[in-house]
Amino acid sequence: MNTTDLVAKLTARLGPKGVLTDAAALSPYLTEWRGKFSGRTPVAALPQSTAEAADVVRICVESGASITTQGGNTGLVGGQIPDGEVLVSLKRMNRIREIDADNDSLIAEAGCVLAGVQQAAADSDRLFPLSLASEGSATIGGLISTNAGGVHVLRYGMMRELVLGIEAVLPDGRVLNGLKALRKDNTGYDLKQLFIGAEGTLGIVTAATLKLFPRPRAREVALLGVEGPRPALALLHRVKAMTGAVSAFEVMNRLSVDLVVQNVPNMRDPLPGAPFMVLIEFEAAHAEGLRDAIEHALAGALEAGEAQTALIAENASQARDFWRVREAISAGHKPEGAQANHDVSVPVSKTPDFLARTDAAMQARCPGVRIVAFGHMGDGNFHYSAMQPIGMAPDAFPGAALTQTVYDVAASFGGSISAEHGIGVARKADLVRFKDAESLSLMRTLKHALDPMNVMNPRALLTTEV
Numbered sequence: 001m002n003t004t005d006l007v008a009k010l011t012a013r014l015g016p017k018g019v020l021t022d023a024a025a026l027s028p029y030l031t032e033w034r035g036k037f038s039g040r041t042p043v044a045a046l047p048q049s050t051a052e053a054a055d056v057v058r059i060c061v062e063s064g065a066s067i068t069t070q071g072g073n074t075g076l077v078g079g080q081i082p083d084g085e086v087l088v089s090l091k092r093m094n095r096i097r098e099i100d101a102d103n104d105s106l107i108a109e110a111g112c113v114l115a116g117v118q119q120a121a122a123d124s125d126r127l128f129p130l131s132l133a134s135e136g137s138a139t140i141g142g143l144i145s146t147n148a149g150g151v152h153v154l155r156y157g158m159m160r161e162l163v164l165g166i167e168a169v170l171p172d173g174r175v176l177n178g179l180k181a182l183r184k185d186n187t188g189y190d191l192k193q194l195f196i197g198a199e200g201t202l203g204i205v206t207a208a209t210l211k212l213f214p215r216p217r218a219r220e221v222a223l224l225g226v227e228g229p230r231p232a233l234a235l236l237h238r239v240k241a242m243t244g245a246v247s248a249f250e251v252m253n254r255l256s257v258d259l260v261v262q263n264v265p266n267m268r269d270p271l272p273g274a275p276f277m278v279l280i281e282f283e284a285a286h287a288e289g290l291r292d293a294i295e296h297a298l299a300g301a302l303e304a305g306e307a308q309t310a311l312i313a314e315n316a317s318q319a320r321d322f323w324r325v326r327e328a329i330s331a332g333h334k335p336e337g338a339q340a341n342h343d344v345s346v347p348v349s350k351t352p353d354f355l356a357r358t359d360a361a362m363q364a365r366c367p368g369v370r371i372v373a374f375g376h377m378g379d380g381n382f383h384y385s386a387m388q389p390i391g392m393a394p395d396a397f398p399g400a401a402l403t404q405t406v407y408d409v410a411a412s413f414g415g416s417i418s419a420e421h422g423i424g425v426a427r428k429a430d431l432v433r434f435k436d437a438e439s440l441s442l443m444r445t446l447k448h449a450l451d452p453m454n455v456m457n458p459r460a461l462l463t464t465e466v
């Protein structure tokens with residue numbers, strides 16, 4: 001690759017504002033927010049249209065350069081950070097192209113930030129339900145490419161279920177125009193699904209048609225203290241059956257809340273002494289009857305011993321306070337020294353057994369290890385972090401071995417080693433170990449068929465050397 005020639009061609013096509021080579025200008029694109037991954041690139045290209053993005057790909061292919069695509073740089077597994085590839089940022093492709101409220105759909109360019117898409121939907125009296133803590137920075141292209149989940153999967157599904165159509169630049173520069181807005185289209189392979197969760201390895205997503213929903217007029221939030229995951233599971237099914245309105249069911253173990261109170265300013269324990277906490281959000285088309293149904297369900301849960309304490313937020317500000325505790329958990333345990341963090345899923349029915357077996361296996365492998373377990377139990381998905389025992393030297397912490405233990409237990413329950421964050425560069429070796437051989441082989445076949453030159457995100461997800 002002749003870098004000077006490449007930069008000249010990109011600049012001729014995109015103009016000086018569309019090309020970055022200066023170290024200071026590139027720096028925010030080359031490190032992710034936690035400092036876990038950092039990289040390098042000779043040049044970043046920032047196309048403003050699909051035609052420009054297609055030409056960027058063609059120029060890179062002609063120059064023998066490969067590409068790493070980036071959206072909001074909030075990914076947690078390092079797939080968006082280049083290591084010598086050309087960085088293609090979709091940041092400047094950030095227009096909402098169309099809202100069709102009668103079709104409950106919206107077309108957004110890949111660089112649109114999620115919070116902006118939620119707002120555009122709300123402005124048309126509709127809901128775009130994807131919601132996660134990074135929604136002020138994560139982009140539609142990144143959310144599609146990682147098949148993001150978040151807190152409302154229980155009711156609305158993951159990104160995969162929220163996309164009606166995709167426009168993408170293929171690894172040879174052709175454009176796939178799949179911006180359909182149809183609920184029904186049985187005309188062969190569902191090609192858009194290839195790009196959802198592909199982590200940028202099959203092409204650059206440039207725009208998508210997204211599904212919208214009626215905006216719920218009533219929302220309630222409850223926080224419950226429970227003895228542990230087994231009663232929490234019974235509680236989940238009780239509130240689902242008795243209200244029909246559960247939109248989030250999040251759990252937090254005791255240590256996760258203790259560390260929030262200890263390490264995050266201005267936080268207090270909402271349920272002191274509760275061994276396990278459940279945060280439930282309810283949504284309905286109207287307020288009538290919702291509060292009664294929730295109170296009835298929670299009274300039943302208290303009577304059945306599924307919960308020991310139940311608080312229903314009295315207003316939006318109290319609801320926000322409940323959510324703030326849940327959202328602060330990652331910040332709460334970050335300062336606690338050496339740790340191994342995981343994003344695993346098992347069938348919902350297996351969640352109590354998974355936690356019990358994993359906790360026991362972790363203590364056996366590393367006595368005194370501290371466990372923060374929290375997340376989307378309603379989807380069978382835990383963020384499960386093991387932290388060094390108090391007093392242990394960080395170097396002595398057997399993080400890698402504990403990770404294998406967590407993955408082994410999840411696999412023994414038919415689970416996944418990556419529920420919603422993806423594989424990126426961080427979990428490639430684990431993918432090879434835990435994905436079945438036929439699926440891996442088919443993934444490689446698809447990658448080779450679409451991208452024989454290995455142009456797109458060559459180091460993420462699947463590589464030739466793993």
Ligand SMILES: Cc1cc2nc3c(=O)[nH]c(=O)nc-3n(C[C@H](O)[C@H](O)[C@H](O)COP(=O)(O)OP(=O)(O)OC[C@H]3O[C@@H](n4cnc5c(N)ncnc54)[C@H](O)[C@@H]3O)c2cc1C
Pocket residue numbers: 068069070071072073074075076078079080090110131132133134137138139140141142143144145146147148149150151199200201203204205206420421424457460
């Ligand atoms: C505080 C915090 C909380 C989070 N909570 C959740 C959560 O609850 N659930 C969840 O699922 N995730 C969560 N995430 C992870 C993260 O927000 C998602 O991975 C997000 O989908 C990435 O979007 P992005 O625009 O930042 O993409 P980036 O980080 O820029 O890229 C992510 C991946 O997508 C590829 N990519 C990006 N844009 C494109 C494109 N246009 N075409 C092709 N490939 C592309 C990149 O190459 C990379 O492999 C959280 C992250 C943070 C920081």
